[in-house]
Amino acid sequence: MNDATVQQLATDVRRGDRRALARALTLIERGGAPVRSLRQALSGYGVGSLVGITGAPGAGKSSLTTVITQELRQRGMQVGIIAVDPSSPLSGGSLLGDRIRMYDLAGDSGVFIRSMANRGQYGGLAATTLDAAMLMRAAGFGMVLLETVGAGQSDVAVVDVADTVLLVEAPGMGDEVQSIKAGLLEVADVIVVSKSDRPDAPATLQQLRALVRMQMDADDVWSVPVLPVSAVQHTGVAGVVDALVGHAQWLQTHPATWRQQRRQLLSLQRALEAQLRDAVQQLPGWTTALTQLGQRDSDALARQLLEEFVVSGFTKE
Amino acid sequence: MSEVPIRVLVAKPGLDGHDRGAKVIARALRDAGMDVIYTGIGQTPHMIVEAALQEDVDVVGLSILSGAHMTLLPKVATQLREAGLGHCVIVAGGIIPAEDSALLTSQYGIDAIYGPGTNTDEIVAFIRATVAARRATS
Numbered sequence: 060m061n062d063a064t065v066q067q068l069a070t071d072v073r074r075g076d077r078r079a080l081a082r083a084l085t086l087i088e089r090g091g092a093p094v095r096s097l098r099q100a101l102s103g104y105g106v107g108s109l110v111g112i113t114g115a116p117g118a119g120k121s122s123l124t125t126v127i128t129q130e131l132r133q134r135g136m137q138v139g140i141i142a143v144d145p146s147s148p149l150s151g152g153s154l155l156g157d158r159i160r161m162y163d164l165a166g167d168s169g170v171f172i173r174s175m176a177n178r179g180q181y182g183g184l185a186a187t188t189l190d191a192a193m194l195m196r197a198a199g200f201g202m203v204l205l206e207t208v209g210a211g212q213s214d215v216a217v218v219d220v221a222d223t224v225l226l227v228e229a230p231g232m233g234d235e236v237q238s239i240k241a242g243l244l245e246v247a248d249v250i251v252v253s254k255s256d257r258p259d260a261p262a263t264l265q266q267l268r269a270l271v272r273m274q275m276d277a278d279d280v281w282s283v284p285v286l287p288v289s290a291v292q293h294t295g296v297a298g299v300v301d302a303l304v305g306h307a308q309w310l311q312t313h314p315a316t317w318r319q320q321r322r323q324l325l326s327l328q329r330a331l332e333a334q335l336r337d338a339v340q341q342l343p344g345w346t347t348a349l350t351q352l353g354q355r356d357s358d359a360l361a362r363q364l365l366e367e368f369v370v371s372g373f374t375k376e
Numbered sequence: 377m378s379e380v381p382i383r384v385l386v387a388k389p390g391l392d393g394h395d396r397g398a399k400v401i402a403r404a405l406r407d408a409g410m411d412v413i414y415t416g417i418g419q420t421p422h423m424i425v426e427a428a429l430q431e432d433v434d435v436v437g438l439s440i441l442s443g444a445h446m447t448l449l450p451k452v453a454t455q456l457r458e459a460g461l462g463h464c465v466i467v468a469g470g471i472i473p474a475e476d477s478a479l480l481t482s483q484y485g486i487d488a489i490y491g492p493g494t495n496t497d498e499i500v501a502f503i504r505a506t507v508a509a510r511r512a513t514s
Binding site: 077089147150158165 | 383402405408409410412413415418422423430431459460
């Protein structure tokens with residue numbers, strides 16, 4: 060694809076052409092030089108905020124994404140959705156099933172849903188989703204919802220790129236200690252207790268509110284709301300959307316809290332790890348190292364690869 | 377710059393809820409290294425075309441056991457073309473009599489139809505070959 064074609068595609072995306080947006084999203088997934096051209100042509104266009112929706116598998120992320128989108132549509136906003144599901148580590152293929160639960164959004168021309176496989180990547184996926192959100196914003200979507208896999212390191216990396224992090228906790232799914240271990244509570248800007256029609260929901264709500272109060276910082280004036288939602292009964296949804304809009308507005312006047320600085324630092328660390336790993340895997344020594352697996356100590360192998368990397372001199376792709 | 381996996385939309389048009397076949401195909405295609413977007417049951421042609429457009433798929437797989445295939449399959453094929461998605465390979469499966477199959481593939485823009493008992497390797501091979509040919513010409 061030549062640069063003139065990419066420029067035309069960027070223009071079409073800005074006009075809100077859905078087919079162009081879909082094709083541009085494929086380019087993003089493919090990577091390489093066209094992505095940089097797209098970035099240059101489109102960064103700065105669009106004003107929507109990116110909301111990362113995360114939580115354990117089965118917590119209710121897809122259902123919540125659906126009801127939040129319906130509420131945003133009622134308020135006259137166009138919504139982009141990026142739904143990430145895991146790739147099969149064996150075949151590299153994927154089964155992307157988030158659309159099943161988003162049935163009620165199908166056919167609405169004010170909604171654009173794109174499913175993405177995580178390809179087992181760490182930092183890479185974060186970059187891809189950030190670019191995808193940039194495209195959707197440029198195409199005029201007022202809010203982009205990024206629904207994550209729900210587990211693992213790639214998930215936390217994706218959360219790092221969002222403007223607002225929404226954590227979904229189902230009632231009775233283990234205890235609050237699970238949330239502390241997962242480390243997601245720290246980065247959450249809005250916490251939702253899903254399935255609030257269940258009898259054990261109030262207890263979960265209370266526990267999470269106590270935890271959030273505990274980690275409140277004096278100079279951090281955004282107070283993280285903990286809100287109950289039932290997607291089945293369709294209650295509490297307006298409150299969540301108010302919180303998301305409220306946080307987006309709050310960010311306009313508070314660009315650099317410790318929470319964001321910390322998130323940016325984590326993001327840099329992950330990007331560094333990912334890029335270093337990718338670069339090392341390009342070395343001739345990587346293939347050799349793979350043949351020595353199990354025969355030599357992993358630390359020694361890693362050390363040798365790092366030395367080879369330093370000697371090779373780093374060149375841009 | 378890397379080649380992305382073949383993207384396939386698997387959908388069930390119409391009103392029958394028998395999705396075992398669609399799920400078996402979805403898994404087989406995933407195991408063959410493809411990205412499979414599964415929409416579930418009860419899809420109208422409009423919903424299928426919208427999903428195919430948003431997901432920028434190479435292949436649309438349609439499973440239908442209700443008997444409404446002569447109405448729904450041509451509608452999906454026509455609407456895909458109207459939406460500028462004429463490059464999509466359309467593969468159908470389900471309970472479709474041989475004479476209907478012949479009509480659908482010769483006159484209504486369906487690329488291939490597979491009935492019960494088809495070896496999934498055959499479907500995978502067909503999709504790979506057809507998508508490779510269309511990607512090369514686009």
